[in-house]
Amino acid sequence: MKISFVLNGEKRSLEVNPSEILLEVLRKRLGLTSPKCGCDRGDCGACTILLDGKSVKSCLVLAVEVAGHEITTLEGLMQNGISPIQEKLLDNNSFQCGYCAPGFIVAAHELLENNCCPSVEEIREALAGNLCRCTGYTPIIDAIAQVCKCEHEGKKGGCGCEGR
């Protein structure tokens, strides 16, 4: 069946069969390889994308379910270049093999959208669905804790957080 949706800001239409998984469609048919497969059953978070701004595990979503919705992958979060989250992750040498990175960045993006400068506890909670076998998480958590969204939007302290 034919479905239409918005992918990284662009309207797309696609013929899919009802059993096709969104992760597979993104990777194999639409050429978006940032979401990765690590388990295919919702355990690892490597396939995390945003569906209408909310993070979901795309291995658990059928392609037909996104008809009429908006999908964002890591590729779509870089339309204004590298984000402040990515910048901090780079500075902190946060990732090792990098396989989990896209999923983490998408999940962290969602977190910061809702909470301009989360505490370490909040970061841990928000990222608990993303597995990383290399880093022990500390360098990832440290990096995200250095990001304050308001600061980067030029309104330091505007959120009541007083910046970082």
Add this chain to the structure above:
Amino acid sequence: MKEDNQASAKFKYIGKNTKRVDGKEKITGAAKYVDDIDFGNSLLYAAIVESPYAHAKILSINTKKAEKIPGVVRVVTGNEFPFRFGLYMHDRYIFAQDRVRFIGEQVAAVIARDEATAQRAAKLVEVKYEELKPILSVYDALGLSSKKENKRSSEKEFGHNPKNMIHPKLSEYTHVPWFFPQDNSNIAHFRKIRKGDLESGFQEADYILEDEYTVPRYAHCAIETHASVGLCDHSGRLTMWTASQSPHTQRHLFVEALAPLGFTHKDIRVITPYVGGGFGGKAGVSMEILAAALATCVRGLPVKVIWSRSQEFYNTYQRQGVHAKIKMGVKKDGTITALEQLLYWDAGAYVEYGANVVNAAGLSATGPYRIANVKIDSVCVYTNLPPGGPYRGFGYSEFLFGLESHINEMAKKLKLDAVDFRLKNAIAEGDKLAYGASMNPNGLHECITKVAKAIEWGKKYPEDNKNKSNIVHGKGFSLFWKAPAMPPNASSSCFLKFNEDGSLNILLSAMEIGQGYFTVMAQIAAEILSVPPHKIRCETPDTDRNPYEWQTVASHITWSCGNAVKRAAEDARDQIFKLVARALEMQQEDLYLEDEAVKSKKDGKFSLKFSEFIINGIGQKDGTFRGGPIIGRGMFMPEFASAMSDPATGQGGKPNVHYTVGAAAVDLAIDKESGKIKINKVAFAVDAGCALNPDLVKGQITGGLLQGLATVLYEDMRFDDKGKLLNSNFTDYKIPTTLDVPEEIISIIVERPQPDGPFGARGVGEHTMIPAAPMVGNAVEDALGIRIKSMPITAEKIALAVLEKSENGGAGH
């Protein structure tokens, strides 16, 4: 972050927290892994027909029904590939031949136009089996009916089990000269170490302690599963794309395995894009052989084999389980006089790689201690469980759980402080190792004292004594060491080529598996050539273009490949000096490199930028040019290493190039009721020789430590009584999440230079995982007075042990 290490003061690029040169690719999703590559519409998929039995004879295979399914291209069985291969021992088959040896073993494959069709058709392949009794424990495999009965009637008879052999043709298998398989048994390799005089060592002792410890199997759990694509074109050229730590070793093993089909090294090309985590699991050749073999059956078309998470658990290498029996003798003053370690390894169905884990552990099972009289038997035992193999730590984590637990118990019996006892016996430079060679320079004593200070060793939790709350605290200590385990002639090599603007491409065949070696290699070349690391590109390997590297394992890359890069950079530098001296009539000795230019000690004004000559040469008055593209070449092989030794004693060779050592301690809290452990603080010190990039060393510490903590706190592989793995997914085999990170990690880098390392560096990658289990075991004992002797030390195990202790006042588990 500021560097506080010694090297950073001396060098411009070495010892600095340089940002990863592959960082941008990884945070943008640009980094490509095998499954990210587009192979076009002609890509075929293979599904594997797997054995449902742990041990059975294959009577017949009927592929007719599967072949009839539309979309199926070929069905392939072992009949087409009756070849044996393996890294250290040829005991492995591409597809099972007359018998299957573990549940999940590959018996046949269906190649189809799409994945779903391949999977569906694979279910229609009919295999008839005759079940055999599966051998699921080392005791069964050795013909010892119970754990108690492991005394030997005689050395010669030990383990003989001719009626129930997993590999009846064991005696025909070829293997490296340092393996000693035992005929008519399930013993694939028997590593013996005999040093000094064990009997008199025990006679000298005032106290002797004997005990047993058990470690189960573990899974690597890289987040990327194994993936492999093969394309054999009509000219007979086989190109493989693999998620691998070992492109050249893979090529060599593919050639060996497929040689009967006429393949030679020049016919096979292995391309390895980024790898989504390895930890040893992607070393050697495991499932990749399937894509290689299948590609030869469908010439002209690429064929993909990709493991599901479940297959990743049951049909790749697993960390081997071990049963350890330790007997130690100590004098009143705390001197260890004798050690006997008997290690039975559950090595699984095929041991072509795993037997070398057994070997490495056997050589080093004294731990980092000076012990005059030693007997070690490290025994590699076939079982009908999935193949064992390399996993970060390569056997050291396994034997150290028992040994470091035992050391603590010994200290307790002697009423010695556990840290003082370790300090007294800790190995030092020049001490004689168990196999007779002498210990390399190392900062073990410094690591011990720094960790003791950081964890506030000796400082108790007074509130625990009030006994009101359910929460008790404990501290535990552990030393660790590890040497690279590799053939004596394992080597690395490097080409280094300049570009027009003076930037560099370095060609290597080690693998960027996350450890950050690209960055460190760039730093090494940067230091010698004065080109900043961000102007240096390292690329993932392609065996057609990149020079030889043995494998990215053994934590040897920083050291070995680093040496190759350093030599290549020096070679390029020498060429530059020669050229400039010749073209401009200067003296070579006067020249040096700084800020991407050649400068002169004699003439302060002289400065020739690389970009002015490095490719196009130096112009002469007559309009001619001197020089041409500068290309450096470097290689490294440890020419002093030798695996030759007396099989009866292990004495004589120099099988290990050096050891990296360190110490670690934990401060934890236990809820006595639930048994739950909370890790408050870990202090970890490792002697990196020279930390080329301290930030990356710390990354190894945070990562390896959590991986190690998980093995002791909750991970383990569970099999049923038929040999079937019960927890082959991340719901049932839980690996740590962000919620499991210790509250505080204190990383301490000690730098006692390795004389033959690049800028004094040695590897640290595996080591960060090794002390986790025993230090937790020791802290649990400290908190509760209960010694848990089998891993993992789960909450359930602790809660039950607490209950048992309060009921009958007993200790031990």
